[in-house]
Amino acid sequence: SQQGEEDPQALSIQEGENATMNCSYKTSINNLQWYRQNSGRGLVHLILIRSNEREKHSGRLRVTLDTSKKSSSLLITASRAADTASYFCATAVTDKLIFGTGTRLQVFP
């Protein structure tokens, strides 16, 4: 079974709104990462948060990590049509990186 599960599976919003995606995982981790995938393309790394960190920012992205609940969230503020993509969380467990099932984000102009 998948280590990470994203919620929601799909999200549709208007430009300018914020988008929040959640990730839950099952085992202890070294770090958690978020990736973006445009349709038909390879994944692009967005942000990495270590297990001893609680929050991290990168531009319009904000990631939180709650290791007690084994969950993380990705917030994209002031979304743009160009943010339309699939977003995946990935958990680093020993020397493996295990991906979740992804959230498909659609941002309408």
Next chain:
Amino acid sequence: NAGVTQTPKFQVLKTGQSMTLQCAQDMNHEYMSWYRQDPGMGLRLIHYSVGAGITDQGEVPNGYNVSRSTTEDFPLRLLSAAPSQTSVYFCASSYLGKQFFGPGTRLTVL
């Protein structure tokens, strides 16, 4: 830098055929991995390597072999293709935990 390159981009095989998906990186990364992506399943780890001469199994290794004779190359071999191996295959290399992905190989097994 070319980053991570994969060949071919597309491939159609018949059941029982074998083939090798090529992956190369020019960033001198020690860690490389292979994933497959199926609709609604996200990415699943097939095999990975922490350096030349060292490989290990991921979540779904059955039906696939890998070797790592050089830091740059990490080929994935399908021994006897099955329709269940129809998927998009991504190779990645890693530095400080961050993965850099290739563009993918779309494989169809008839």
